[in-house]
Amino acid sequence: MKMEEYIRGIPSGLLTAQLGEREIQVVGISENGFEFRLEKKAARQLLTDAVPAQHQVLRDAAPPQHCIVTPFCKVCFYDLEQALWQELVLTEYGLEKAPALSQPGHREKPCAASFYQLYRVYVTSPEFRIAVQKLLLQYTRYIHLKLEEDDARLAEATVGYPVELEDCFADSLEEQKRKWFAQTDWEAVLRPYPSYALELDRPEWYETYLKESLSDFMTDYWKENNVASAFYAKRLPDRIYLGNQFCRLLFPKKEILFALLEKARSEGLGVTVSFACQPEVGLKEAEQLLESLRSWCQKNESIEIVVNDWGMAQLVGRYPEQFELCMGTLLNKRKKDPRLSYLKSRLPDKDTGLLAENSLNADFYQKALEKNLGFVRYEWESCGYPQRFPEGKNSLHLPFYQTNTSQYCTLYAQYREHNRGRQYLQTECPGYCQMQAFLYPEHLHMTGSYNSLFSLDQTILRALETGSVENAAFGEAEQEVQPDRAVLNLL
Numbered sequence: 001m002k003m004e005e006y007i008r009g010i011p012s013g014l015l016t017a018q019l020g021e022r023e024i025q026v027v028g029i030s031e032n033g034f035e036f037r038l039e040k041k042a043a044r045q046l047l048t049d050a051v052p053a054q055h056q057v058l059r060d061a062a063p064p065q066h067c068i069v070t071p072f073c074k075v076c077f078y079d080l081e082q083a084l085w086q087e088l089v090l091t092e093y094g095l096e097k098a099p100a101l102s103q104p105g106h107r108e109k110p111c112a113a114s115f116y117q118l119y120r121v122y123v124t125s126p127e128f129r130i131a132v133q134k135l136l137l138q139y140t141r142y143i144h145l146k147l148e149e150d151d152a153r154l155a156e157a158t159v160g161y162p163v164e165l166e167d168c169f170a171d172s173l174e175e176q177k178r179k180w181f182a183q184t185d186w187e188a189v190l191r192p193y194p195s196y197a198l199e200l201d202r203p204e205w206y207e208t209y210l211k212e213s214l215s216d217f218m219t220d221y222w223k224e225n226n227v228a229s230a231f232y233a234k235r236l237p238d239r240i241y242l243g244n245q246f247c248r249l250l251f252p253k254k255e256i257l258f259a260l261l262e263k264a265r266s267e268g269l270g271v272t273v274s275f276a277c278q279p280e281v282g283l284k285e286a287e288q289l290l291e292s293l294r295s296w297c298q299k300n301e302s303i304e305i306v307v308n309d310w311g312m313a314q315l316v317g318r319y320p321e322q323f324e325l326c327m328g329t330l331l332n333k334r335k336k337d338p339r340l341s342y343l344k345s346r347l348p349d350k351d352t353g354l355l356a357e358n359s360l361n362a363d364f365y366q367k368a369l370e371k372n373l374g375f376v377r378y379e380w381e382s383c384g385y386p387q388r389f390p391e392g393k394n395s396l397h398l399p400f401y402q403t404n405t406s407q408y409c410t411l412y413a414q415y416r417e418h419n420r421g422r423q424y425l426q427t428e429c430p431g432y433c434q435m436q437a438f439l440y441p442e443h444l445h446m447t448g449s450y451n452s453l454f455s456l457d458q459t460i461l462r463a464l465e466t467g468s469v470e471n472a473a474f475g476e477a478e479q480e481v482q483p484d485r486a487v488l489n490l491l
Contacts, residue, residue, distance in 0.1 A: 033122040043117040094122040193486035197239035225490040239270035248276040272304040297322035326377040334358040338455040396483040400454040409451040
């Protein structure tokens with residue numbers, strides 16, 4: 001490969017660099033160096049910050065009159081096979097301005113060329129050449145698999161996914177639940193949590209709860225979900241969640257909602273009302289409902305409200321005396337995928353630990369949410385690996401976690417149009433999800449319910465065998481902050 005033959009289009013998630021104190025985006029790479037560009041003001045700053053060489057400059061690679069010397073240069077290559085970054089510090093390199101003509105036969109538009117300055121870094125390090133060859137080989141292989149194979153074959157090649165199990169399905173969701181839950185000791189699962197809530201998220205449960213006492217309702221709930229009868233009479237919830245965090249059309253009708261509130265109050269249950277992400281056309285109705293809820297709270301007691309979009313957070317934040325604002329699971333994002341376990345087996349322990357935190361672990365972010373929007377509680381999901389929870393009030397939803405949600409419901413499209421890709425926004429729905437669900441290969445422990453995909457956190461259930469239920473969700477014993485509430489939803 002000649003020095004002028006630069007490969008372009010490598011994603012920044014696979015290749016990046018640092019020059020001095022500045023992170024730069026690599027726009028072209030070869031075995032002999034790489035190209036990057038800077039906005040001209042930043043480029044002038046680079047010249048200003050240049051200092052005498054702390055590393056040897058390759059005068060034969062770059063003419064002295066064009067050479068700029070910086071104290072530090074590092075290139076980072078992502079290893080797709082090992083799923084980790086390889087950092088290479090360059091001790092010998094040349095840096096020069098490059099002409100505006102950066103590709104044969106292609107000239108930048110004048111406005112584009114005047115906006116930035118293109119630079120080239122020349123490298124003779126054998127380690128750099130090997131790293132470039134490895135990156136290009138892996139990326140070419142990835143592109144081939146992406147274009148020529150399906151997602152299962154791609155996962156098999158990259159993380160050892162068992163593609164041979166793709167054809168193993170249960171006959172029904174009920175059969176899957178029997179396999180998942182029949183031997184589960186739910187008393188042990190819920191024991192680590194001071195508080196335990198039940199999530200009622202569809203009309204069937206709203207109506208049943210209104211007709212029965214709490215103890216009778218829980219018996220029916222466990223039976224419906226194929227849970228062993230030994231648990232029926234055990235611990236009752238001290239709080240209920242009303243509403244669906246994912247599909248707004250499954251939210252209870254106004255009269256049913258207030259009937260549920262009254263019944264919960266009479267039984268001494270705390271109440272949390274959950275809102276899904278609201279489209280713009282639904283904001284006026286949501287605002288009116290919040291006014292009615294505020295009036296009810298003024299006569300009775302305050303309630304918690306879970307929101308899953310920033311607009312609803314602003315609306316609920318108007319009434320801090322009546323509502324305690326909770327960040328929903330769609331806003332509290334983290335990496336979640338049932339296939340992640342195959343990747344984890346290939347990662348060093350120090351890298352899997354990076355999954356344990358998300359944005360809320362940053363103190364400044366959490367404080368900004370509390371100060372500007374009034375969040376007092378955060379909703380989490382048990383998603384198959386240990387998590388580190390921040391200070392404050394934390395609720396853990398189990399045993400399922402959401403992976404995908406769409407306002408354009410695939411289940412509705414499949415049932416009505418016989419094509420899950422033929423989707424459109426619905427304002428009304430007869431509730432096909434109460435009768436139908438998507439099934440997935442058994443080894444994935446997934447189901448498609450409502451307008452979402454969910455996966456079962458098996459670590460919660462498997463930990464029972466070793467007596468380490470707490471560690472499955474909370475991490476190691478040194479974990480200081482633990483969720484003060486479990487929220488149960490068996491779909």
